[in-house]
Amino acid sequence: EVQLVESGGGLVQPGRSLKLSCAASGFTYSNYIMSWVRQAPRKGLEWVACITTGGGNTYYRDSVKGRFTISRDDAKNTLYLQIDSLKSEDTATYYCTKGYFDFWGPGTMVTVSS
Amino acid sequence: EIVLTQSPTTIAASPGEKVTITCRASSSVSYMYWYQQRSGASPKLWIYDTSKLTSGVPIRFSGSGSGASYSLTINTMETEDAATYYCQQWTSTPWTFGGGTKLELK
Numbered sequence: 001e002v003q004l005v006e007s008g009g010g011l012v013q014p015g016r017s018l019k020l021s022c023a024a025s026g027f028t029y030s031n032y033i034m035s036w037v038r039q040a041p042r043k044g045l046e047w048v049a050c051i052t053t054g055g056g057n058t059y060y061r062d063s064v065k066g067r068f069t070i071s072r073d074d075a076k077n078t079l080y081l082q083i084d085s086l087k088s089e090d091t092a093t094y095y096c097t098k099g100y101f102d103f104w105g106p107g108t109m110v111t112v113s114s
Numbered sequence: 115e116i117v118l119t120q121s122p123t124t125i126a127a128s129p130g131e132k133v134t135i136t137c138r139a140s141s142s143v144s145y146m147y148w149y150q151q152r153s154g155a156s157p158k159l160w161i162y163d164t165s166k167l168t169s170g171v172p173i174r175f176s177g178s179g180s181g182a183s184y185s186l187t188i189n190t191m192e193t194e195d196a197a198t199y200y201c202q203q204w205t206s207t208p209w210t211f212g213g214g215t216k217l218e219l220k
Binding site for chain 1: 162204208
């Protein structure tokens with residue numbers, strides 16, 4: 001059974017950093033591109049970042065370039081999202097997704113507030 | 115950036131009623147993808163490659179379209195179909211989603 005479990009969210013002050021994790025199981029993790037998608041409270045879905053197999057390539061939406069870093073550890077079947085210089089507009093539930101968004105984790109909530 | 119515009123934003127349907135949600139892209143896309151998100155849950159891939167149903171999706175659902183115009187249709191509305199549906203494109207980065215269509219039970 002495919003499972004994605006995000007962790008690392010919480011209440012953070014503007015300007016601080018946070019690192020999200022996503023533990024994957026039930027599939028051959030190293031064979032899949034992985035992404036983060038976020039959803040602000042009562043809003044729609046927004047793709048944030050993607051990493052290809054082997055971590056060879058990473059892609060980001062413009063609004064997070066330079067502040068977000070996606071990475072993966074295939075030995076640990078874990079996906080990461082480092083978020084620096086947090087802004088209030090980063091407040092959202094962050095979902096880890098497998099492949100071409102064919103499976104989603106339950107999400108982890110990030111709230112940026114002083 | 116390809117902008118996806120869904121309509122309607124909200125729709126209420128009675129059991130047995132036919133429902134159609136449309137998604138228009140600001141430029142042509144190769145395929146359209148649809149996700150269902152029930153209240154309080156994470157999204158699920160519902161339809162891929164424009165018209166293929168994910169395993170377990172009832173056959174009352176269908177997807178169609180080409181170019182810049184796509185649709186998701188529910189042949190006969192059922193209670194469990196109440197959810198928000200999002201379209202999404204993989205044609206060019208940033209990969210974008212539509213704003214969502216909230217389908218409510220009348």
